[in-house]
Amino acid sequence: MTAPADRTRSSEELIRAEEPVLAQNYHPLPVVVARAEGAWVEDVEGRRYLDMLAGYSALNFGHRHxxxxxxxxxxxxxxxxxxxxxxxxxxxxxxxxxxxxxxxxxxxxxxxxxxxxxxxxxxxxxxxxxxxxxxxxxxxxxxxxxxxxxxxxxxxxxxxxxxxxxxxxxxxxxxxxxxxxxxxxxxxxxxxxxxxxxxxxxxxxxxxxxxxxxxxxxxxxxxxxxxxxxxxxxxxxxxxxxxxxxxxxxxxxxxxxxxxxxxxxxxxxxxxxxxxxxxxxxxxxxxxxxxxxxxxxxxxxxxxxxxxxxxTGEFQRRATELGSVLREGLTALLGKGVVGFRARGLWAGVDVDPALGTGREVSERLMREGILVKDTHGSTIRLAPPLTVTEDELRQALGTLEKVLAA
CATH class of the missing domain: 3.40.640.10 (Type I PLP-dependent aspartate aminotransferase-like (Major domain))
Structure with missing residues (x-):
């Protein structure tokens, strides 16, 4: 990825600037994305994040394929x-x-x-x-x-x-x-x-x-x-x-x-x-x-x-193969902050122990560690990385989830 995007306003300033002029129909995580490539995005300050949401599957092929x-x-x-x-x-x-x-x-x-x-x-x-x-x-x-x-x-x-x-x-x-x-x-x-x-x-x-x-x-x-x-x-x-x-x-x-x-x-x-x-x-x-x-x-x-x-079938195969890695990693987290999950291919709903926080709170903790996910109802978060994600990147995200839940 290239150098951080040029900016005139910080992430905090840009978030504040939205409030009076945008209808409040979303509650985004407080990250302002300026650049992206593959499975990674970069905010206006140049901080990098692994995108484990992929635009709710809109970015199946990663950013800017x-x-x-x-x-x-x-x-x-x-x-x-x-x-x-x-x-x-x-x-x-x-x-x-x-x-x-x-x-x-x-x-x-x-x-x-x-x-x-x-x-x-x-x-x-x-x-x-x-x-x-x-x-x-x-x-x-x-x-x-x-x-x-x-x-x-x-x-x-x-x-x-x-x-x-x-x-x-x-x-x-x-x-x-x-x-x-x-x-x-x-x-x-x-x-x-x-x-x-x-x-x-x-x-x-x-x-x-x-x-x-x-x-x-x-x-x-x-x-x-x-x-x-x-x-x-x-x-x-x-x-x-x-x-x-x-x-x-x-x-x-x-x-x-x-x-x-x-x-x-x-x-x-x-x-x-x-x-x-x-x-x-x-x-x-x-x-x-x-x-x-x-x-x-x-x-x-x-x-x-x-x-x-x-x-070509390449992306279907990747979703199947990496889906096994995802399931294996989530299975290892059962009883360690994860109380259940449902998965198929590179897509999972993960139920976090409510005692550890809401889905929103867990998503914010992951964001601070450089991993982007999004919550759904209660203490459930969704994982849907781009199908271009590598096994190392996927294991990095799972390791960060384990770290956040342990903390």
Whole structure:
């Protein structure tokens, strides 16, 4: 990494400067990042930190991956935006390669993860009315408790997190909430009005909750029998994070629609997509859905480069191999400040003994030792390093966690 970034204000001054002019919708750790490369970031004073969060999986390939930066630079010199009023020369290749990578037929390009979820909801309802024959206005979608699918008013309306919901109603009807990892409850909630079952294959915000073996297979079988769609939100779990291109591949399950985002933009631009079967995404017609920036040439160029990185299988293998190191290290910490953890690939939710502090307090202690993580509920922290992290770096982070918990 190069010398510390030039600065006119310190970290403390920059944090204070944000307060009167930024809406207080986040509570970031008190670190001001100015530069980054690979798995490392640097603050304005030149202090270095190992990034063990990777932008909630948006930085699966690390900061400023050379192949992705090159693709962005090349495209910036040619064309960045046309809107979807015209075709552009990058979109077809992106859609072809993404569909092939995910084993699906068609792609609906959007920008943010929440847009992908909203798009999936619209497509599922349209399919229910036009294909399944649900009476107009009566389609329902079954979701899981403790879900996290985004922050729009429709999405927070079916959240069970009161912090996300409170003060934002009235909410969109048509959603049924059942416990996660409970096939009996899911079966009881599905009926003739059900357009889709929308779940995360692994619940991220809830603390990296991995369902029982057979749960995803059961969801697929149930939706087949009920003639409704299986919509998998792979925005955090997908694109290499769990050791497979998609987390559903751990059970060889193929959903009707898959929602992608975060890592699809390579940490450079926001890129999301709904990928799915032709007979499902084919219900959309011109004018019924759209996005000015969705599928823009810059996003398509970067997204294509991301797909090419994943097509080799290298990052999926790294997540599997280093995931074993992660599990081994966390297992060794059980009883030494860690009371439990859940992990798949390079992704873990770690439950710290509440007597040692909240997740926020542990995250701040790790930050002071040069390791960046983020808390979720209670005393749980999340570990999701870039898939480019080395074994030595991963062991360094685990050693620092052990040190912080012991102290």
């Amino acid at each position: 050379p192949a992705l930066i090159e693709a962005a630079h090349r495209q910036l010199d040619r064309l960045t935006l046309t809107s979807r009023a015209f075709h552009n020369d990058r979109l077809a290749s992106f859609a072809e390669r993404l569909a092939a990578l995910t084993g699906q037929d068609m792609v609906l390009p959007m920008n943010t993860g929440a847009e992908a979820v909203e798009s999936g909801i619209k497509v599922a309802r349209k399919w229910a009315y036009e294909v399944k024959g649900v009476p107009d206005g009566r389609a329902t979608i079954v979701v899981a408790a403790d879900n996290f699918h985004g922050r729009t008013t429709t999405i927070v309306g079916f959240s069970t997190d009161e912090t996300a919901r409170s003060g934002f109603g009235p909410f969109t009807p048509g959603f049924r909430v059942v416990p996660y990892n409970d096939l009996a409850a899911l079966r009881a909630a599905v009926d003739d009005t059900t357009a889709a079952v929308l779940i995360e294959p692994i619940q991220g915000e809830a603390g990296v909750v991995v369902p029982d073996d057979g749960y995803l297979t059961g969801v697929r079988e149930l939706t087949h029998r009920a003639n409704c769609l299986f919509v998998a939100d792979e925005i955090q779990s997908g694109l290499g994070r769990t050791g497979r291109t998609l987390a559903v591949e751990h059970e060889s399950v193929v959903p009707d629609l898959v929602l992608l985002g975060k890592a699809l933009g390579g940490g450079i631009v926001p890129v999301s997509a709904v990928v799915g079967r032709r007979e499902v995404l084919g219900v959309l017609r011109p004018g019924e859905h759209g996005s000015t920036f969705g599928g823009n040439p810059l996003a398509a160029a970067v997204g294509t480069a991301v797909v090419e990185l994943l097509r």
